[in-house]
Structures are given as structure tokens and as C-alpha cells.
Amino acid sequence: MSVLEVTHVSKSFGSLAAVRDVSLAVEAGELRAIIGPNGAGKTTFFNLISGFFRPTTGTIVFDGQDITAVPAYRRVANGIARTFQITEIFPALTVFENVLISAEVAAGFRLRPWVGRAERTRVRERVEEALELTGLAAKSGRLTGELAHGDQRVAEIAMALALRPRLLLLDEPTAGMGGEETYEITQLIRRLRSGGKFTIVLIEHDMRVVFHLADRITVLDRGSLLAEGAPAEIAANEVVQVAYLGDVA
Numbered sequence: 001m002s003v004l005e006v007t008h009v010s011k012s013f014g015s016l017a018a019v020r021d022v023s024l025a026v027e028a029g030e031l032r033a034i035i036g037p038n039g040a041g042k043t044t045f046f047n048l049i050s051g052f053f054r055p056t057t058g059t060i061v062f063d064g065q066d067i068t069a070v071p072a073y074r075r076v077a078n079g080i081a082r083t084f085q086i087t088e089i090f091p092a093l094t095v096f097e098n099v100l101i102s103a104e105v106a107a108g109f110r111l112r113p114w115v116g117r118a119e120r121t122r123v124r125e126r127v128e129e130a131l132e133l134t135g136l137a138a139k140s141g142r143l144t145g146e147l148a149h150g151d152q153r154v155a156e157i158a159m160a161l162a163l164r165p166r167l168l169l170l171d172e173p174t175a176g177m178g179g180e181e182t183y184e185i186t187q188l189i190r191r192l193r194s195g196g197k198f199t200i201v202l203i204e205h206d207m208r209v210v211f212h213l214a215d216r217i218t219v220l221d222r223g224s225l226l227a228e229g230a231p232a233e234i235a236a237n238e239v240v241q242v243a244y245l246g247d248v249a
Contacts, residue, residue, distance in 0.1 A: 009058030033214035082169035091145025102162035150181030
């Protein structure tokens, strides 16, 4: 069964068509990569899935429910979490405090005037689980703004994991990283995927990351679906090579 079904989705801003009639289905436990040149509509497409934009046409179904008109905050509550191309953290707070904020949001603390000790304990356990899973437990007391860029990206992923998502959207997780940091993020994503708890969709420019991680790849070009398939199929696709991959694959 598909966890995510996007059907004939388009998004226009005035006369500009950023996404044009794109459809895809992502299965439970799958790691799907979305690639394409700059301006292909990848981040706009992510914004449609996560609820920051509402499609001009088309439908989005998550876990069997039509969420086309559901706002972003409710999609988070339903099990969709995302990271951003530009890291979104609270730099003046510790790593633990950053992840705690996400865990408290997921638990609905912001809507309640009083929370019991047992519930607070469960939330702290959720934070510790996310920190262990991402390898940040030893750095939990450090200010997030003082961490290296790679660790800040990992902290943002930990914040997303604290929301207990079933669908994790990662927007350029290795952006701005050197080789060692890229390797560490790639290994983290591989661990998250191998546990079977998460369905992951990622946007990524580094083709080494894409071809090592993805089960299937969706290629966008100028807002339209150019190709879709397994990594070997995409690497061999001459249209994709001309439009985007060049000699990389």
C-alpha cells in the first residue's frame, strides 16, 4: 500500500507554473529521491506535500486520507515531518532543548495548561531516543549554534524524528557539506531507512548519495515529471543524462 500518493498535482504562482501535472506513489518503507536541475520545482513539490502550499490542481493522499486541503501543522500531527534546505534550528538553545521542543509539540503540550510527570517523562524518553538514533547524545548539552554545520543538520533531523513521523521529508540533507560530513549524513539516513520505521523522501543534488541510498528516483525538469525508476534505470536514461546527470552517473 502506498503511504503517499500524489495525483496530477500542479502549482502555479500567477503565470508561472512551478509544478506541472506531477504524480507519484511512495510505498511504506521506501526511500525515494527527487532530483532535477535548479528551478525544476523540487522544493515547491516538497512544500505541496508538507502543506506549506496548496496545489492549484490535483490531490495528495497520505496513509489513505486526502490531505490536499489539510494545513501544515495538522500534517505534522498526522505523521509527516520535514527538514529544510536551509537548516532550521534554535541556535541559542542546546541540542536537547531543540529536540525537546519538537517532542513537546508532538505530544500536544502547547495546547494544554498542565502536563503530568509521567507524560513529561515519556517526552524526555522520546528526546533521548532521537538523540541516540542520530548519534547526538554526547552533544546534547551543547548550544546548537556552536556545532559544526553537519551536526546542525543532524540536530534538525533529530527534531524531525522527535515528531514520530511515518513520512520523513529531507530537503537537501547534505547541502554545503564536505566529504566526511556527507558520509556521516548518508550513514544516518541509511540507518533510519534500515530500521523499517520510516518512509523517506529526499531532495538531493549529490548523485553519489542518491544512487547509494534510493530505492527509486523521480526526476523533475522545469516543473514536470521527466522520468521515474530504479537507480540503474535512471542512470541509463539518455533523456535524464542530457537534462541533468551529464557524465556524473
